[in-house]
Amino acid sequence: MKPIYLAPSVLAADFANLERDIKMVNNSKADWFHIDIMDGLFVPNISFGMPVLEAITKHAEKTIDVHLMIVDPDRYIETFAKLGSNRLTVHYEACTHLHRTIQAIKVAGMKTGVALNPHTPVNLLKDVINNIDQVLIMSVNPGFGGQSFIDNTYKKIRELKEIILTHNADTLIEIDGGVTNKNARELVDCGADILVAGSYIFKSEDAAKTIANMKTIIS
Numbered sequence: 001m002k003p004i005y006l007a008p009s010v011l012a013a014d015f016a017n018l019e020r021d022i023k024m025v026n027n028s029k030a031d032w033f034h035i036d037i038m039d040g041l042f043v044p045n046i047s048f049g050m051p052v053l054e055a056i057t058k059h060a061e062k063t064i065d066v067h068l069m070i071v072d073p074d075r076y077i078e079t080f081a082k083l084g085s086n087r088l089t090v091h092y093e094a095c096t097h098l099h100r101t102i103q104a105i106k107v108a109g110m111k112t113g114v115a116l117n118p119h120t121p122v123n124l125l126k127d128v129i130n131n132i133d134q135v136l137i138m139s140v141n142p143g144f145g146g147q148s149f150i151d152n153t154y155k156k157i158r159e160l161k162e163i164i165l166t167h168n169a170d171t172l173i174e175i176d177g178g179v180t181n182k183n184a185r186e187l188v189d190c191g192a193d194i195l196v197a198g199s200y201i202f203k204s205e206d207a208a209k210t211i212a213n214m215k216t217i218i219s
């Protein structure tokens, strides 16, 4: 059985009690930390910057999966590596020279990811699929947590899986936005390998229990 990774999105954490929430994830059955960086340009929202990321990576004891929702991400690749990112995802729509950006992420020692907005077709990644460790299919329009899941995502996962198999690639498929225990199983059945969930976990009464339930559903 292939491993399925669950990555709680720190965006939905309680920032007044960030250290507590990070420790909760450390001690839970979650696999990774998912960290959303938003610049107010690529998306209509600003999340947080380097000092907060540094504070998170200082306490986090699991893989740090960083999703950059920023324009011209090449400017900060080395900085994110230095701050402890293990996996770095850039947006297809934000990279003029995507192949070069992917190479730079690799050279900086991180796993490479490319994210697609809901309107961007997966077949645009055919020529780079063998160079990418993960493709992040956005299942909401990026910028905010707590939005409703877009159903077209299931079709995109199946199409992407086909491309990965055809190219004999080992790229993982990550889904982010509106993920709950209601759609988690179907996402995995379609071919998803990594599920990101924010509000559903952090706004629940017992976040560690919600994580454990989701892990049971997707395993």
Ligand SMILES: O=C(CO)[C@H](O)[C@H](O)COP(=O)(O)O
Residues within 6 Å of the ligand: 009, 011, 012, 036, 140, 141, 142, 143, 144, 145, 146, 147, 176, 177, 178, 179, 196, 197, 198, 199, 200
């Ligand atoms: O990055 C996002 C939006 O840009 C995601 O939606 C966020 O990571 C997860 O939030 P939620 O599970 O509440 O949809």
